[in-house]
Amino acid sequence: xxxxxxxxxxxxxxxxxxxxxxxxxxxxxxxxxxxxxxxxxxxxxxxxxxxxxxxxxxxxxxxxxxxxxxxxxxxxxxxxxxxxxxxxxxxxxxxxxxxxxxxxxxxxxxxxxxxxxxxxxxxxxxxxxxxxxxxxxxxxxxxxxxxxxxxxxxxxxxxxxxxxxxxxxxxxxxxxxxxxxxxx
Numbered sequence: 001x002x003x004x005x006x007x008x009x010x011x012x013x014x015x016x017x018x019x020x021x022x023x024x025x026x027x028x029x030x031x032x033x034x035x036x037x038x039x040x041x042x043x044x045x046x047x048x049x050x051x052x053x054x055x056x057x058x059x060x061x062x063x064x065x066x067x068x069x070x071x072x073x074x075x076x077x078x079x080x081x082x083x084x085x086x087x088x089x090x091x092x093x094x095x096x097x098x099x100x101x102x103x104x105x106x107x108x109x110x111x112x113x114x115x116x117x118x119x120x121x122x123x124x125x126x127x128x129x130x131x132x133x134x135x136x137x138x139x140x141x142x143x144x145x146x147x148x149x150x151x152x153x154x155x156x157x158x159x160x161x162x163x164x165x166x167x168x169x170x171x172x173x174x175x176x177x178x179x180x181x182x183x184x
Contacts, residue, residue: 015119027162028165031169032165032169039169043181049105054101055102062098065091069084072084132160135159136157136158136160143159143160144157145157147159
């Protein structure tokens, strides 16, 4: 047994016990449960690590600058553009800081999430995940594009696999939590 196996196997067993039972309810509900756990964790970590007031203030200022610059360019107001160019350095610094603030929680949660997805891929519970986790009421070209490598009967755009359903679910969960928590 390798060092990696010695380290990861107990974590996988704990995850099997904690989340494996969700798959008994079906793939859609299991992935939704996983998305709720991960989405909640990421949102709470971001809430705790990032100064929300500063983040919101900086976003508002950069957005206002961009709107002002766009309006000046559309009206071809050279004086206004020149004036705004003087503020551009500060705005660029602010955007860089915004990026750093947004990425900090991701850096902290990346390894646990990678372990979680690694477990999901190899878990005995994952063996019962159907290729079609959620059937959509419509067909989309974008989803169909992602299904090009699927078996011939599944190359349509009217279904989501586990990853598509996870991305959709976690986005919805995170956005709802962000609104409830008053996050920027």
